Amino acid sequence: MERYRASDGQVLHVKVVGQGSAIVFLHAWAANHRDWLSVANALAGEYRCYCWDARGHGGHSVTVNGSCDVGRMAEDLKDLMQHFGLVKPMLLGHSMGALTLWEYIRRYGCDHIGKLCFVDQSPKLVTNPDWRYGIYSDFDQNRSRELITRMEQDFGEAVVRLVAEGNNSRAREGYANNSPGFQRIRAYIGTLDPAPLISIWKSLCTADYRDVLPTITVPTLLIHGDESHFYSLELARYVRDHIPNAELRVYQGSDHSPQLWQRERFLADLRRLAMC
Numbered sequence: 001m002e003r004y005r006a007s008d009g010q011v012l013h014v015k016v017v018g019q020g021s022a023i024v025f026l027h028a029w030a031a032n033h034r035d036w037l038s039v040a041n042a043l044a045g046e047y048r049c050y051c052w053d054a055r056g057h058g059g060h061s062v063t064v065n066g067s068c069d070v071g072r073m074a075e076d077l078k079d080l081m082q083h084f085g086l087v088k089p090m091l092l093g094h095s096m097g098a099l100t101l102w103e104y105i106r107r108y109g110c111d112h113i114g115k116l117c118f119v120d121q122s123p124k125l126v127t128n129p130d131w132r133y134g135i136y137s138d139f140d141q142n143r144s145r146e147l148i149t150r151m152e153q154d155f156g157e158a159v160v161r162l163v164a165e166g167n168n169s170r171a172r173e174g175y176a177n178n179s180p181g182f183q184r185i186r187a188y189i190g191t192l193d194p195a196p197l198i199s200i201w202k203s204l205c206t207a208d209y210r211d212v213l214p215t216i217t218v219p220t221l222l223i224h225g226d227e228s229h230f231y232s233l234e235l236a237r238y239v240r241d242h243i244p245n246a247e248l249r250v251y252q253g254s255d256h257s258p259q260l261w262q263r264e265r266f267l268a269d270l271r272r273l274a275m276c
Helices: 033-043 070-082 097-107 141-154 157-165 170-174 180-189 195-207 233-242 265-276
Strands: 001-006 011-017 020-027 047-051 090-092 115-119 220-225 248-249
Touching: 001 070, 011 033, 011 070, 020 033, 020 070, 020 097, 020 115, 020 157, 047 070, 070 097, 070 195, 070 233, 070 248, 090 097, 090 265, 097 115, 097 170, 097 180, 097 195, 115 195, 115 265, 141 157, 157 170, 170 180, 220 233, 220 265, 233 248, 248 265
Parallel strands: 020 047, 020 090, 090 115, 115 220, 220 248
Antiparallel strands: 001 011, 011 047
């Protein structure tokens, strides 16, 4: 993996594959660059793909003092683009990656962005009487605080339950049966350092990017799974309706990671976006 130094001195890691116009892939919370490798490798003959390990992710320690939150990750993205000299790249964000992109756009606008793709994410995680399109369509401040408390007590089980207690019936059944898939999730989460991930999660739960959506001025593709663990189709339509000229693709039978469930369709949709 290649490395670059962020503006606060933290060394960050990026897997770079392929040649051509640049695409930057931002992964979900508690994930890493490997989530995007099957997509990036398939595009490597046409595009130069940058798949980062976000700060606090990928098994890389945070070695500098300071914040570990979505705002700092937006600065890390800016630093990545400057370090590699990227000119109007396509930026793709899944879950936390989408929130990072919205934070970047709030700070810097779209002048240095070519195109955008957001995968299965709400601009506001926590729900209230006036906002029902967050996590589970029912995740108020009390539930948010309870989850953070559980993370601080037993991080692995809290994250597994976050996945299992949502809107996806396969996940609920898999958790109840302790399926091999959930055993793998538990084993993976057990390798992670909870402290930076909890810090980042807290920042995600206080964020609200609804006001950012109408400011987006570049071609934008939205990908959502109709069996997402976390977000409703009403949320997907809300995001589409509030980003000018955004296109929404709903992948049937797919969960919070539709780009993995229907990789070939996702690749075709990305190629169409790139040609816009």
